[in-house]
Amino acid sequence: MRTFDFDLFVIGGGSGGVRAARMAAQTGARVGLAEAAELGGTCVNVGCIPKKLYSYAAGYAEAFAESAGYGWTLPEAPRFDWAHLKTQRAKEIGRLNGVYASLLKNSGVTLVTGWAQLIDAHTVEVDGQRRTARHLLVATGGTPFVPDFPGREHAVSSDAMFDLDPFPKRLLVVGGGYIASEFASIFNGLGSQVTQLHRRAHLLTGFDDDVRQFVAREMGKAGVDIRLNSEVASITRGAQGLTVTLTRGQQIEADTVLFATGRVPNTQGLGLEAAGVKLDDKGAIAVDAHYRSSVSSIYAVGDVSTSVQLTPVALAEAMVVVDALFGKGQRRMDYEFIPTAVFTHPNIGTCGYSEIDARAKFGEVTVFSSEFKSLRHTLSGSTERTFMKLVVDKKSDRVVGLHMVGADAGEVVQGFAVAMRAGATKALFDSTIGIHPTAAEEFVTMREPMPG
Numbered sequence: 321m322r323t324f325d326f327d328l329f330v331i332g333g334g335s336g337g338v339r340a341a342r343m344a345a346q347t348g349a350r351v352g353l354a355e356a357a358e359l360g361g362t363c364v365n366v367g368c369i370p371k372k373l374y375s376y377a378a379g380y381a382e383a384f385a386e387s388a389g390y391g392w393t394l395p396e397a398p399r400f401d402w403a404h405l406k407t408q409r410a411k412e413i414g415r416l417n418g419v420y421a422s423l424l425k426n427s428g429v430t431l432v433t434g435w436a437q438l439i440d441a442h443t444v445e446v447d448g449q450r451r452t453a454r455h456l457l458v459a460t461g462g463t464p465f466v467p468d469f470p471g472r473e474h475a476v477s478s479d480a481m482f483d484l485d486p487f488p489k490r491l492l493v494v495g496g497g498y499i500a501s502e503f504a505s506i507f508n509g510l511g512s513q514v515t516q517l518h519r520r521a522h523l524l525t526g527f528d529d530d531v532r533q534f535v536a537r538e539m540g541k542a543g544v545d546i547r548l549n550s551e552v553a554s555i556t557r558g559a560q561g562l563t564v565t566l567t568r569g570q571q572i573e574a575d576t577v578l579f580a581t582g583r584v585p586n587t588q589g590l591g592l593e594a595a596g597v598k599l600d601d602k603g604a605i606a607v608d609a610h611y612r613s614s615v616s617s618i619y620a621v622g623d624v625s626t627s628v629q630l631t632p633v634a635l636a637e638a639m640v641v642v643d644a645l646f647g648k649g650q651r652r653m654d655y656e657f658i659p660t661a662v663f664t665h666p667n668i669g670t671c672g673y674s675e676i677d678a679r680a681k682f683g684e685v686t687v688f689s690s691e692f693k694s695l696r697h698t699l700s701g702s703t704e705r706t707f708m709k710l711v712v713d714k715k716s717d718r719v720v721g722l723h724m725v726g727a728d729a730g731e732v733v734q735g736f737a738v739a740m741r742a743g744a745t746k747a748l749f750d751s752t753i754g755i756h757p758t759a760a761e762e763f764v765t766m767r768e769p770m771p772g
Contacts, residue, residue: 337361339638352429354433409482432451445591684715690766
């Protein structure tokens with residue numbers, strides 16, 4: 321039999337890659353991992369973690385403004401130190417990079433620093449040195465996509481937003497997905513004058529229609545200038561900053577232009593073609609139900625191969641691969657009822673089907689919804705409102721869609737996601753005692769269905 325340097329070699333040190341390497345090594349497998357950048361991937365370095373930290377920072381501006389309603393008087397107007405926030409974020413991310421390195425080391429994983437390329441079905445090359453493995457796993461994630469247009473070089477992607485210098489007094493965000501909407505909310509809260517452009521008629525394609533419309537209204541009330549059905553034609557730089565010309569001729573002045581128009585699988589320069597790995601029509605590595613590519617020894621997980629671009633999904637997929645290769649082969653990934661959050665202000669939390677998708681899949685559904693001012697804002701002076709919605713399969717009474725726009729929506733929805741995966745019915749929701757006074761109790765006290 322052919323001998324290999326490793327049982328598993330992982331390309332990519334993001335969440336999915338590190339999880340796979342660690343767990344495989346703990347079974348006794350010989351594991352190597354190559355990463356050219358900082359460990360932790362997009363989520364740790366330029367994604368979920370720093371974005372949530374900056375969202376917290378923006379939230380303090382709201383809290384300062386609301387505190388007067390509760391009797392607090394600040395001796396002077398709060399001042400925001402952008403440089404300090406960047407420094408504190410960098411320290412925390414550096415700490416997390418170290419945690420990832422320690423996890424790999426303590427698990428017995430051989431860490432190789434450098435860009436890895438596939439040579440064939442069992443061989444990778446990093447900085448001129450070749451290593452062989454019985455199995456290869458590609459977990460290189462995704463990368464921001466900025467379309468080609470005149471002045472493209474003046475735009476930045478989401479990766480650059482955490483270290484902008486100077487802080488943008490005028491920010492133009494192009495895009496309507498969760499990354500664009502989050503950055504629009506965050507920088508609005510931090511003090512930028514934010515305009516958000518989207519080429520479609522509504523933000524957040526794929527989310528429930530009521531949620532999309534509600535959060536857009538709340539973001540608008542908070543100060544984000546949302547302009548729909550708009551596209552950028554060109555960007556030019558002048559003495560006063562950037563001038564963005566739209567396809568219909570209007571112009572917008574900005575200090576920074578963020579293009580958050582989607583991410584694409586990070587497959588360039590990996591040698592996939594040489595190894596015979598096939599890509600799908602979106603440029604992602606095509607995999608089967610077990611995350612095996614067209615080459616039987618090469619697997620792929622996470623954003624480089626999936627349409628569900630979420631860190632916890634990459635982690636779960638990695639565990640399926642490790643179990644298949646070094647375990648009992650019993651793990652399976654279920655993509656139904658995956659909860660997720662969008663850290664706009666206010667937050668979005670959602671699990672299951674939108675109303676439209678639920679009607680398409682289940683036929684008749686019953687819809688319950690509620691919109692209200694939370695108890696906190698009865699004294700805060702804020703006009704922010706909360707929205708909640710349940711979608712119920714009429715035939716089985718099962719809750720198949722749960723949506724919230726409001727404070728800590730992700731924290732609230734995470735718990736309900738467990739119940740939904742367990743098959744909770746509306747009757748079970750109704751029989752559950754609510755925690756009073758909370759916003760979350762609304763999910764178990766909604767009784768009147770919407771007409772139609």
